[in-house]
Amino acid sequence: MKKQPLDELRDVVARLRAPDGCPWDREQTLNTLKPFVIEEAYELLDAIDAQDPEKHCEELGDLLLQVFLQAQIRNEQASFTIDDVARRLSEKLVRRHPHVFGDLEAHDSDTVLRNWAAIKAEEKKQADRQERVSALGSVPRALPALQKAQQVQTRAARVGFDWTEIEDVMAKIEEELSELKQALASGNPSRIKAETGDLLFSIVNLSRFCRISAEEALETMIARFINRFHVVEDLIHHQGRTLPECSAEELDAAWEAAKLNH
Numbered sequence: 001m002k003k004q005p006l007d008e009l010r011d012v013v014a015r016l017r018a019p020d021g022c023p024w025d026r027e028q029t030l031n032t033l034k035p036f037v038i039e040e041a042y043e044l045l046d047a048i049d050a051q052d053p054e055k056h057c058e059e060l061g062d063l064l065l066q067v068f069l070q071a072q073i074r075n076e077q078a079s080f081t082i083d084d085v086a087r088r089l090s091e092k093l094v095r096r097h098p099h100v101f102g103d104l105e106a107h108d109s110d111t112v113l114r115n116w117a118a119i120k121a122e123e124k125k126q127a128d129r130q131e132r133v134s135a136l137g138s139v140p141r142a143l144p145a146l147q148k149a150q151q152v153q154t155r156a157a158r159v160g161f162d163w164t165e166i167e168d169v170m171a172k173i174e175e176e177l178s179e180l181k182q183a184l185a186s187g188n189p190s191r192i193k194a195e196t197g198d199l200l201f202s203i204v205n206l207s208r209f210c211r212i213s214a215e216e217a218l219e220t221m222i223a224r225f226i227n228r229f230h231v232v233e234d235l236i237h238h239q240g241r242t243l244p245e246c247s248a249e250e251l252d253a254a255w256e257a258a259k260l261n262h
Contacts, residue, residue, distance in 0.1 A: 010082055013068045017076065030073055037066045038142070095119065117158040135159045146214045149204040157208075169209050173202045224262065231258035 003011070016025040040063045047055040071082035096119050099106035106112045117135065135158065139151045156162065163169050180195040207214035232254045236243055243251065 009064070009068055010072075013065070013072045014075075017069075017072050025069070028069065028073070030070060033066060033070060033073075037063075040066055095123075114158055117155070144215060146200075146204055146218060149201055150208050150214050153205050153208050163205075163209065166206075166209055169202070169206050173199070173206060176202045228255065228258040228262045231262055 013025075016022045019026075040059065044056075044059040044063050047059040067085070068082055071080070071085050075081045094101045096116055098104035098119075099112065099115065104115065106115055120138070121135070135155050136152055139148060139155065141148075143151060153162075163172075176195065176199040180192070180199050183191040183195040186192075204214040207217055232251065233243065235254045235257060236246060236250075246254070
């Protein structure tokens with residue numbers, strides 16, 4: 001009988017890691033694979049943004065390979081198998097969705113997230129941990145800063161630590177901007193750094209409050225800036241000059257021209 005695709009993939013990965021398998025795959029450890037997990041995740045995001053189903057399928061496979069490789073290494077250490085990974089995930093999904101698999105009702109996503117947070121907190125208590133359980137304890141340390149800030153704020157909000165009105169969020173941004181201006185006037189580098197961080201954190205909070213991904217918002221702005229900058233370069237190049245040869249006023253005029261169509 002023909003193997004199921006996931007069973008076939010498991011066997012292929014095990015073969016690559018076998019004594020007579022691929023030298024490169026055999027050399028990999030959990031630590032050496034960490035950069036590839038991050039790289040593949042970002043390539044997957046690029047495929048989603050490109051709206052290319054073929055590329056999306058390929059990049060999902062590349063990320064799945066990282067899961068299977070790490071599970072195979074743990075299998076070789078007699079720690080767990082890929083089946084254990086799938087089983088624990090299924091059990092967790094069922095346990096954390098009582099509104100689907102149980103009797104609890106949840107008619108909107110906010111209720112789902114509150115229930116999810118409560119269930120996770122209860123799971124940690126039942127694990128008999130000695131340390132204090134924190135609502136922020138499971139935020140991954142390796143997340144990009146904007147994404148991490150939004151995760152921290154989201155999890156704090158789930159336990160009631162949040163603004164109630166957007167006007168309060170905007171007032172906080174204005175307060176932090178004022179404090180940054182004071183820090184700039186002081187010329188103190190440490191204070192400027194701290195106040196810049198406070199302002200960025202407050203702006204991320206506004207994004208979260210508006211249900212916007214701060215990471216995606218900044219990515220979109222970066223792409224827009226790059227496109228406009230290329231237009232500026234083309235405009236100046238067609239004049240037979242380079243950007244360093246232009247005055248600030250000329251560059252500003254070229255930028256305004258680029259903004260009209262980009």
